Amino acid sequence: MVQLKTDTSIEAMREAGRVVAQILTSVREAAAVGVSLRELDEAAREVLREAGATSPFLNYHPHFAPMPFPAVICASVNDAIVHGIPTTDRLRDGDLVSIDAGATLDGWVGDSAISFTVGRARPEDTRLIDTAFAALDAGIAAAVVGNRIGDIAHAIGTVCRRAGYGIPEGFGGHGVGRTMHEDPGVPNEGRPGRGMPLRHGMALAIEPMLIGGGLDDFHPDRDGWTLRTSDGSRAAHAEHTVAITDAGPRILTAL
Numbered sequence: 001m002v003q004l005k006t007d008t009s010i011e012a013m014r015e016a017g018r019v020v021a022q023i024l025t026s027v028r029e030a031a032a033v034g035v036s037l038r039e040l041d042e043a044a045r046e047v048l049r050e051a052g053a054t055s056p057f058l059n060y061h062p063h064f065a066p067m068p069f070p071a072v073i074c075a076s077v078n079d080a081i082v083h084g085i086p087t088t089d090r091l092r093d094g095d096l097v098s099i100d101a102g103a104t105l106d107g108w109v110g111d112s113a114i115s116f117t118v119g120r121a122r123p124e125d126t127r128l129i130d131t132a133f134a135a136l137d138a139g140i141a142a143a144v145v146g147n148r149i150g151d152i153a154h155a156i157g158t159v160c161r162r163a164g165y166g167i168p169e170g171f172g173g174h175g176v177g178r179t180m181h182e183d184p185g186v187p188n189e190g191r192p193g194r195g196m197p198l199r200h201g202m203a204l205a206i207e208p209m210l211i212g213g214g215l216d217d218f219h220p221d222r223d224g225w226t227l228r229t230s231d232g233s234r235a236a237h238a239e240h241t242v243a244i245t246d247a248g249p250r251i252l253t254a255l
């Protein structure tokens with residue numbers, strides 16, 4: 001069931017979202033060649049502590065996972081699409097990093113992700129990342145009252161496919177609120193004019209995931225969490241939590 005948020009609740013979600021933005025800023029500043037993924041997780045934990053917020057990622061244990069998630073960020077490097085566990089692995093020159101972060105503040109959740117490169121970027125990685133953010137922008141632009149979920153999905157999918165990228169089926173955005181994953185699901189590909197009508201007070205995480213090699217195939221890593229591209233190509237992920245309002249889409253996870 002979709003939980004519509006009051007304007008007061010959306011303001012509270014904005015504060016949670018601001019913490020997520022601070023986490024991503026801090027992690028990106030800390031990320032460099034030679035820095036470990038676990039050190040990035042530490043940087044994120046520090047932001048949560050200072051904000052008096054908790055992590056909706058830590059100890060999250062969905063049915064498919066063999067163990068609770070052990071960190072406050074997902075760190076997905078190169079062929080990892082999403083759900084990467086921050087290990088002691090160190091970033092190397094030219095790595096493509098996707099960081100997904102969440103925060104719970106006063107009982108409300110924010111969820112956002114960015115992708116970037118460290119060291120010398122490969123041009124094809126820059127194009128992949130730019131397209132992920134362009135797909136996110138297109139999805140947000142379609143998140144208006146009068147549209148439907150399928151319009152968001154179609155907007156995202158069109159940008160990804162036109163650029164020649166793959167889309168991992170079955171993973172995408174979702175409602176956000178008191179918990180990280182609420183109804184409705186927000187697919188990254190779909191038909192315009194279909195699905196649930198968008199209404200003032202809906203809060204959605206919109207999150208394109210792109211596979212650089214152009215195929216849609218992916219598989220879980222041995223750790224049971226990380227999703228990897230099956231062709232070994234690189235992937236990018238971008239996400240914002242967005243409130244749908246009569247005044248247009250409002251990004252809740254900006255700084």
Ligand code: MG
Pocket residue numbers: 100101111112113207239
């Ligand atoms: Mg996320």
Ligand code: MG
Pocket residue numbers: 111112173174205207239
């Ligand atoms: Mg999400």
